[in-house]
Amino acid sequence: MIALEGVGRTFTVGGSPVHALVDVALAVRAGDYLSIMGPSGSGKSTLLNVLGLLDRPNAGRYLLDGREVGTLNDTEQAAVRLHQFGFVFQFFHLVPRMTAAQNVGLPLTLAGVPAPQRQERVAQALAACGLADRAGHRPDQLSGGQRQRVAIARATIMNPQVILADEPTGNLDRASGEQVVGILEDLNRRGMTLIVVTHDPAVGERAQRRIHMDDGRISADHAR
Amino acid sequence: MIALEGVGRTFTVGGSPVHALVDVALAVRAGDYLSIMGPSGSGKSTLLNVLGLLDRPNAGRYLLDGREVGTLNDTEQAAVRLHQFGFVFQFFHLVPRMTAAQNVGLPLTLAGVPAPQRQERVAQALAACGLADRAGHRPDQLSGGQRQRVAIARATIMNPQVILADEPTGNLDRASGEQVVGILEDLNRRGMTLIVVTHDPAVGERAQRRIHMDDGRISADHAR
Ligand SMILES: Nc1ncnc2c1ncn2[C@@H]1O[C@H](COP(=O)(O)OP(=O)(O)OP(=O)(O)O)[C@@H](O)[C@H]1O
Numbered sequence A, B: 001m002i003a004l005e006g007v008g009r010t011f012t013v014g015g016s017p018v019h020a021l022v023d024v025a026l027a028v029r030a031g032d033y034l035s036i037m038g039p040s041g042s043g044k045s046t047l048l049n050v051l052g053l054l055d056r057p058n059a060g061r062y063l064l065d066g067r068e069v070g071t072l073n074d075t076e077q078a079a080v081r082l083h084q085f086g087f088v089f090q091f092f093h094l095v096p097r098m099t100a101a102q103n104v105g106l107p108l109t110l111a112g113v114p115a116p117q118r119q120e121r122v123a124q125a126l127a128a129c130g131l132a133d134r135a136g137h138r139p140d141q142l143s144g145g146q147r148q149r150v151a152i153a154r155a156t157i158m159n160p161q162v163i164l165a166d167e168p169t170g171n172l173d174r175a176s177g178e179q180v181v182g183i184l185e186d187l188n189r190r191g192m193t194l195i196v197v198t199h200d201p202a203v204g205e206r207a208q209r210r211i212h213m214d215d216g217r218i219s220a221d222h223a224r
């Protein structure tokens, strides 16, 4: 389903290059459950952004269901992304002027789902994350971990084929973290492909397949 | 040095109140090392914001070196804050258009420290956090954990009397996290008061004194 071959991503700052991804090869099948771990700055978020079509590699190929997507233009990328990927960002990226409920329902609004159906699905998603009583709060009226859970509810509400979660438990206490991992694993059991970047070994070791990165390269790839 | 008596903080959203802090009493002596732990939404960040004079309680008293500071106006609060507190925010709050070096040096710039001295202290602080080769990067050109370390370097550069660190290791791998905790503990050994909010028990248990919060209240306060 997902095939990366010889992927490279180099950033240039003030003339000096930063090799964020170097010669990355990765094959993922539909329904797989992967974790990506590695030191700060090793390229995990950059890899997730390339997979989620939020960034383009400078080298190599990215085949999604056999189709080359690494070289699509912005509009084409956005179309593929909207229907295939749910993204949990490392820093949430919630819309500041919208309430928790409006943020969670935003993908449904963009997809044209009628209001009654949308409200029902949003209420369910917020309840599952323990945030029913914060539905009317804006992001600046929520704690760090509450914002993170709103971001997770938003990423899962469209039942995407692939969820890319970047540090989904970084701001959560143990109980909330386990609740969130439980929601993601439940979606994976129902067939969704799940790729989780994490610093927490307790989260990373739950995955069926564990990838380790160092200095932009995949240094280990273990299946259980 | 710090004395909170009967402190309360209630937020009102759409008419319904959220009691973020309820009847909080806390005494901290100069040079203490405290950790604050508790579930997501239990009031940890709100307590830190009140201590750092970034927010005001609705009830109770806040005495800093015997002086009531809970009712100061914004200008007075800012003056006390600039010279007494270093703040590591849960989401860093770096200035987007400034480089890592400019962000770290900002408190020194505001305090009127001459450029040669400032550059030397900034270079030292960045090297201590392992970011010497990212000095010219802006926040959007840094990884999550690299931004977090820039925020920590900025909070410590003025050698404040008190460091309030909100989740300082949430986005860091184990090695970087230990490096950061090491920097903070080193400053504490030299007399700085250190208050760390964390979800990571491995970090929380290093403190001399451990406070636990639940639903806006201090539910436990253990000294080793
Ligand atoms: N837009 C950018 N411009 C320049 N350099 C960048 C950019 N984005 C990332 N980098 C650099 O690329 C490297 C990889 O960054 P990335 O965000 O992928 O790391 P990461 O593994 O997610 O780290 P963390 O665990 O700290 O979040 C880092 O050294 C970073 O400084």
Ligand SMILES: Nc1ncnc2c1ncn2[C@@H]1O[C@H](COP(=O)(O)OP(=O)(O)OP(=O)(O)O)[C@@H](O)[C@H]1O
Pocket: A134, A137, A140, A141, A142, A143, A144, A145, A146, A171, A172, A173, B011, B012, B013, B018, B019, B020, B038, B039, B040, B041, B042, B043, B044, B045, B046, B047, B090
């Ligand atoms: N500006 C605000 N307006 C309304 N409610 C708020 C505001 N800030 C915080 N709250 C609410 O107050 C409670 C405490 O929030 P706080 O940010 O202190 O929690 P926390 O312990 O830091 O949580 P986390 O571990 O998730 O960061 C939460 O339930 C939150 O929804």
Ligand SMILES: [Mg+2]
Pocket: A044, A045, A046, A090, A166, B143, B144, B145
């Ligand atoms: Mg990252």
Ligand SMILES: [Mg+2]
Pocket: A143, A144, A145, B044, B045, B046, B090, B166
């Ligand atoms: Mg918080």
